[in-house]
Amino acid sequence: MVGVALAIGLGVAVPALDEALGGDTPFTFVFGGGPSAARDVLAAIAGSLVSVTGLTFSLTVVALQLGSSQYSPRLLQTFTRDRVVQVTLAQLVLTFVYALTVLRTVRTQDDESGTSAFVPRLSVTLAYLLTLGSVVALLLFLGHLARSLRVETMLRDVHDEAMSTFDEEVGSGPARPVPALPTGPPSALPARSSGFVVHVDEARIVAAATRCDAVVVLVPRIGDGVVAGVPVAHTWLPDGADAGQLQEALDAGVELDFERHADRDLGYGLRTTVDVVSRALSSGINDPTTAVHGLGHVSALLGDLAHRSLGPASYTDDGGRLRLVVPQWSYADLLEVALEEPVQYAEGSPAVLRRLAALLREVAWRAPAGVADEALRHWWGRLEVVAARTSDLPAAVVEQWRTDLEDALAEHWAPR
Template sequence: MRDTLRAQLWPVPTLGVVLAVAAGVGLPRLDARIQHEIPPWLTEYLFAGSADAARTVLQAIAGSLISVTALTFSLTVVTLQLASSQFSPRLLRTFTADRYVQTTLALFLATFTYALTVLRTVRTGDDEQVVFVPHLSVTGAFLLALASVLGLVLFLSHLAREIRVETMMRSVHSAADHTIHRLLPEKDPAARDSGTPPEPPADALPLPVGRSGFLTAVDEEALLEAAAEADAVLLVDRLPGSSLIAGTPLGAAWPRTGEPFSPQTWTRLLRRTSEAVSTGAERTDAQDVTFGLRQLTDIVAKALSPGINDPTTAVHGLSHSSALVCDLARRGLGPRLLRDDHHQVRVVLQRPDLENLLDLAVAQPLRYGAAEPAVLARILMLLRELAWTSTPEQHPPIVAVLARLRSTTAAQDFHAAERARLTKLAQQVEQALAGRWTYDQMH
């Protein structure tokens, strides 16, 4: 729920409107109580006009702010459309979750709502009413209007910066870094969640998916409690971010002792397992450590499309992907084991391995950028950087991708100088795999 609300545009503006209504009702009442007790030095700084002047000011603020709010919404929608069509639809969450955009919209709507709410309290003396001008409240509306003008200038500056592809990639990289450091610890062979996962027996029972959608989160504590209560071992073999179809197996369960489950135990285990697995209409970075890598690969693939043809952006995107893959290689990849208080393995959760990560970061750029030497060169540099930061047991997938890249290069009609450069980079990848880093001499 928290992750869903964070990526929506409406919660913060709605809160701003609610607070504005409360202030618009409360401040005029405070005005009526203390208007004869305000110190003279403070009165000089407050609104000092008549009731008609107060109405004019409040009407001007309300009218102008609703126009500015409409403009801001229009610019935001245009930015979302640009990000979706030119870069990736999965970048929309980055914009809708932007606190700067949400706060700016909240300020504009709050100022509009506050001015309207205070306007209803101004009395001009018509119809035998007592004249009342909430000087403090009108001054507050004036200050909110000034803050809104400043907010509009800062919003336009922020928007111009955010629509740059470099800023988008940096934001994606930063969010992915946060998710990786939150979910994946540094590699520790002695950790309780490491080790060899148990193999499911032939008579293991499938765990069906309750609702279709993308796997967004798994409640590890709830799964562990359910497995311990049923004296079972659970295997969840779908990664966060995977597309799930209701009724298909999410994983498997089997009794730890070999005794079959009773009908009541099996029914309860199915229910608790289904409750512990969350699905959504789209992928999120709540527990999906590969989501940021997916977004960067989308940007690279879109940059290599014939309609855009921007290999420089593709190269920069691969640089961000390389940094993420190298960071992930130093962390605990592969299955995560959850143990009970007696150190018995109860739950096995799948996590991506280096082969999955490399395929995600390289496969599509290699396919769509096969005819661009700069893209192939950056992929080779990615392999070299990964070979240097990885351990020997992680080298096989790197060697496999290197062989695939050499095959792709051989099939292209490159100039001799371009082919020689790619051959040299491939040799440097092999040297990095052997623990040697060579340095190019500048001529």
């Protein structure tokens, strides 16, 4: 839409400049043909750009289909936000609309009406330059598309997006403590609609809770699904207080959507990467190499999260009184998202089992003491059961994996 608006503006302004100059331009490289030649050039540009734009849209749709069916439907968000795709389509549409807009200004001489011929030479020259730019944009787009369809590129993009979310949402340091809540039974406030929580307007809810002298604890985390009629929050209100203001603030402050977003959802990047791993381990694709590569990204993300300030976020009013608690993903929950499906589907694939054992060892080494010891031992037990059912793995190898994990938990990394 920006390209269309810019094209119309240029298509009106540049011919007006041509007419003001009266054909006397200080440049020697401008278009030198007559009205018929100008029309032919602009018509050729407009016609060819329609075909190229259709081709580009078709290639984009094919890329979306391949990414969705081969890897994960959640990768479509990353691809549709790709600036190279957006700028290429804008360049092609801009050139097409500009050529059409300038075409209407070309006039031939008419003796009966007294109309003189007009050839917008600068405008036609600019159309030619925009066409050259479109050709370059198309070539760059084809190369970018070929790189974007590689699973390594998709996993890298998801990894970078997840790290950006981590940096914006949680800082480094120990996990945040659970705040002390008021005593007594809370009141439940239901959700008015269904969807995934994608954003929470903490300031709006805190302001409403302050006016009601209430404390609000949200039930879902950002990224969790909510069903209409099910409690979305618990609140402690003074006797006789009206919960209508809080309900209205929650309806407006807890933003729901039909799909999860990566902007504030800590678990989304892990979920997308694990989807790629699980799809690679399916019988229809059977690509353990992609699964191993994806688990490398999972290990890196989990290792970074181990040093983050996870736990519920507390918000207070101007007087320092607790007003709102927003739950956050715990490290145990994130480990479950990352490992549940890969461990389940890894049976019969020694390479994937070996990478999962290495992942547990790497996370144990990177996580501060006591943060994930119990959870890692739990997942090692699950992995050991699956490894025992894989006949290609000697028992001594599996026992060595256990030793490596315990050494990493004890902050010792044995050389090989």
